[in-house]
Structures are given as C-alpha cells and as structure tokens.
Amino acid sequence: MLFLFVGIVFCSTLFVFTDVAKQDRIATYTNSKAGRAIPDTSIRVKVQLEKTITKDMLVLFIVDTATTTESIKDVFGKDYGELTQYIQLNKLQPQKFMAWYYSSQPPWPIDVAVETNKIPSQLTGRIQTRTLEGGEVLIAHMWGPYDQAGRAYTEIENWLKENNRKAKANRFEVYLNDPSMVTDPSQIRTDIYQPLE
Numbered sequence: 001m002l003f004l005f006v007g008i009v010f011c012s013t014l015f016v017f018t019d020v021a022k023q024d025r026i027a028t029y030t031n032s033k034a035g036r037a038i039p040d041t042s043i044r045v046k047v048q049l050e051k052t053i054t055k056d057m058l059v060l061f062i063v064d065t066a067t068t069t070e071s072i073k074d075v076f077g078k079d080y081g082e083l084t085q086y087i088q089l090n091k092l093q094p095q096k097f098m099a100w101y102y103s104s105q106p107p108w109p110i111d112v113a114v115e116t117n118k119i120p121s122q123l124t125g126r127i128q129t130r131t132l133e134g135g136e137v138l139i140a141h142m143w144g145p146y147d148q149a150g151r152a153y154t155e156i157e158n159w160l161k162e163n164n165r166k167a168k169a170n171r172f173e174v175y176l177n178d179p180s181m182v183t184d185p186s187q188i189r190t191d192i193y194q195p196l197e
Contacts, residue, residue: 043185045144047152049159051196052139057132059098060086061113064126068106079112079126086127093117100172113172132195135168140192145185149173149192156194168195 062079066072080097087094095115102109119129138159140152153171160167176189 043145043148045142045148045151046186047143047155048141049155050139050141052137053135054132054137054193055134057096057115057134058117058119059113059115059130059132060119060123060127061100061111061130062126063128064110064112066106066108066110069108072108072110075108075110076112080114082125083112083114083127086124087114087116090120092120096174098172098174100170102170111172136196138165138194138196140194142190142192143186143188145188146179146190149190152190152192156192160194166197168197171195 060083062082064075064079066075076099084094086092093116095117098113098115100111100113102111119131123129138156140156142149142152144151156171159165171192171194174191174193176191177187179185179188182188
C-alpha cells in the first residue's frame with residue numbers, strides 16, 4: 001500500500017513542479033502578438049477558503065534547489081525517493097506530501113517534505129525534521145490544474161487584507177490526488193496552507 005501511495009504522489013509531484021515552474025505560478029499565457037498576459041480561462045479553477053485550527057505536524061524534509069525549470073522534476077523525484085525510502089525503512093506512516101517554495105523564478109529553493117506519524121531519533125543523509133506548530137490557518141482548497149494555482153494565492157492575499165490578518169509563516173502546498181489518475185483536470189486537488197498570526 002505504501003508503494004502505491006508513494007507512486008501516486010511521486011507521479012503527481014513530477015507533474016506539479018514541471019507545470020508550476022513553466023507557468024511561474026500564475027494562471028496566464030502570453031499573447032505573442034500583443035505581448036501581454038491574458039488569463040487562461042479554458043479550465044475553471046474552484047477555490048474554497050477555510051479558516052481552521054491544525055494540530056502540530058511532524059515533518060521530514062530535504063532542502064534543495066532546482067537551478068532551472070527543467071530540473072525541478074529531477075529534484076523532486078530524487079528527494080521524494082530518499083524521503084519515502086527513509087519512511088519505509090523506519091516503519092513510519094506518511095500523512096501528507098507537501099512542499100515549500102521560496103522563490104517564484106529560477107533558481108528554485110524548495111523544501112520537499114512529508115508529514116509523518118513520528119520522528120525517529122536518528123536522521124540520515126540530507127533528511128531534516130521540523131515540527132509545524134499547530135494553530136489557526138487559512139486553507140485554500142483548490143480544484144483545478146496546477147498551472148492556475150495563482151488564483152488560490154491571490155484569494156489568500158485578498159482574504160488577509162479584507163480580514164486585517166497577517167501571515168505567521170510561509171505558505172506550503174499539500175497534494176491530495178494524482179493528476180494522472182484524474183480524467184478531468186478540474187478535479188486535481190491541492191490545499192495551500194497559510195498559517196495565521
């Protein structure tokens with residue numbers, strides 16, 4: 001079962017980061033004649049915001065950098081491979097497959113991460129750990145292609161301004177299904193978490 005889940009997440013991860021990088025996380029395409037950005041409305045994205053309380057999360061992660069857009073899929077393939085091997089060897093239970101982005105253009109500093117049920121006393125290789133402190137978060141539940149994630153990020157920003165709230169920490173993305181197993185791109189699911197002060 002773990003291998004099936006890892007395979008699904010791995011496939012979705014490759015898809016996620018290739019498309020996200022190409023689109024620079026903004027749902028637009030370039031009109032070559034006019035030379036301006038136009039929203040891509042061919043597939044409607046649905047975003048639902050939810051303010052909730054989360055519990056502490058135990059996270060294994062690898063800090064990495066993709067120097068080019070083309071290298072993102074290789075970085076994630078290697079990092080998730082290392083993380084899932086460690087999880088299996090230590091008999092851990094993966095909870096969420098996630099990522100933190102620290103730039104909107106190359107080079108791409110990224111934390112590739114998996115939430116687990118516990119953290120072993122010894123870590124190996126490049127694997128590090130952090131505990132995400134539970135608390136109030138805003139989650140943008142997104143249904144739609146990864147190349148249109150910009151809409152979810154914009155809705156988070158608008159909500160923060162409208163509600164006079166501040167971000168407490170960096171946002172992170174959680175991948176909920178495998179796009180290669182979804183026949184309708186509008187059913188690809190991603191949650192974007194914004195911790196709140």
